[in-house]
Every structure is written in C-alpha cells, then in structure tokens.
Amino acid sequence: DGGITQSPKYLFRKEGQNVTLSCEQNLNHDAMYWYRQDPGQGLRLIYYSQIVNDFQKGDIAEGYSVSREKKESFPLTVTSAQKNPTAFYLCASSTIPEERLFFGSGTQLSVL
Amino acid sequence: AQSVSQHNHHVILSEAASLELGCNYSYGGTVNLFWYVQYPGQHLQLLLKYFSGDPLVKGIKGFEAEFIKSKFSFNLRKPSVQWSDTAEYFCAAFNFGNEKLTFGTGTRLTIIP
Numbered sequence: 001d002g003g004i005t006q007s008p009k010y011l012f013r014k015e016g017q018n019v020t021l022s023c024e025q026n027l028n029h030d031a032m033y034w035y036r037q038d039p040g041q042g043l044r045l046i047y048y049s050q051i052v053n054d055f056q057k058g059d060i061a062e063g064y065s066v067s068r069e070k071k072e073s074f075p076l077t078v079t080s081a082q083k084n085p086t087a088f089y090l091c092a093s094s095t096i097p098e099e100r101l102f103f104g105s106g107t108q109l110s111v112l
Numbered sequence: 113a114q115s116v117s118q119h120n121h122h123v124i125l126s127e128a129a130s131l132e133l134g135c136n137y138s139y140g141g142t143v144n145l146f147w148y149v150q151y152p153g154q155h156l157q158l159l160l161k162y163f164s165g166d167p168l169v170k171g172i173k174g175f176e177a178e179f180i181k182s183k184f185s186f187n188l189r190k191p192s193v194q195w196s197d198t199a200e201y202f203c204a205a206f207n208f209g210n211e212k213l214t215f216g217t218g219t220r221l222t223i224i225p
Contacts, residue, residue: 040218041217042202042217042218043202043204043215043218045212045213090156092156097213098144098206098208100158100161101146101156103156103157105155106155
C-alpha cells in the first residue's frame, strides 16, 4: 500500500532539545516537502527537496534542518533555535513540484 | 510576495444548503490551482485541481471549482452539502514563475444535520 508515513504521531520536546520527525514515502516521488500547520495560518513551507542530497529553504526554515540521503526519506529536525515549535507538522511528496501533493498523517509537536 | 486568500475562515451551513468557498491568488502568469480537504482525523487529500483547459473542474464528492482568470479566483462550490462534508478546506496555487506552491489559510466548514 503506497503512501507517506510520518512518525511519531505525537512528540514532546523539552527546552533546549533537538527532536527529529520522520517521513518516509514509497511512492517513488522525487520531490518531498515539510509544512507547518498552525490554526488560522494554513500551511507554511519549511523545507523542500527535489532530488537526493539537495534541499532548499522554504518560507520559515529558521530553527529547522533537514537531510535527504535517500529518495524515500526526508527527516526534519526541530532545533533548540526554533522558539515556537508547537505545531502540527506535515510531510508531503509529489512527482514534480507543479503536480498534486500527497500528504502524510502528520506529527503534533508540543513543548514540555 | 505571492499569496493565496481564503476570506471565509469558518462557514456553518445546514445540510442541503449550497456552498461556495472563495479563493483568490495574487499574481498573474501561469498557475496550477488546487483545493485540498482535511476531514477530521484524516490526511490532507486532493479534492480537485486545475491545470489548463475547461475552467470548470469537477472533483470528488460532487465538488467543483471555477477558474476565472480575470478575477484571479478559483472558488469551490457544491450545490447541496452533506454532514460528511464537515472538514477544513485549503486552496493552493503553484506559480510557474518562481516554482512556488502557496496555500491559503484554510476554511473550516461545519455542516449542521
């Protein structure tokens, strides 16, 4: 069953801690994306990658980092520099950037 | 900066009412337009899309949207809503000029049985 798997579903971060959100896809898509969803603000792009070993900053990349070592995987690290990390994080993928996105089920990150 | 505007933040309708959700984008040039829906507890999924051709596009579950280039609009419509249409709806536009996809802030739709 093809799709995008995000884990964990819920994540708690302590002050000063880095946490990593996992995103795996088996759709053979080249492009992968991380969005942050906040109430009343819609989806804002954090980082995206169109090819392995390459990625670009989105609109709100500060305090986040990513890697794309494999086509299937695009983990997002929320660093201690991100001062307001509480949000719902969505991973997505597409064949090409202008095509439709397929979304994962999301990770809710909260600060302890 | 490019933007996508959804002016209705929360819409409440009774079953069988007609629905129209507004979506406007801020730039000219070639765009691909999308409506995504997020049902409670489910993934965001594609409702419908416009790439080219007939400006009236039909999606799943009886939804349709009309691309009006002169108004920079891509409003979502459904003639008769059902309780199961309760969800959050997001409009998005892909700008070929800068190859960016921008989402609107979303509209929460609540259908009262």
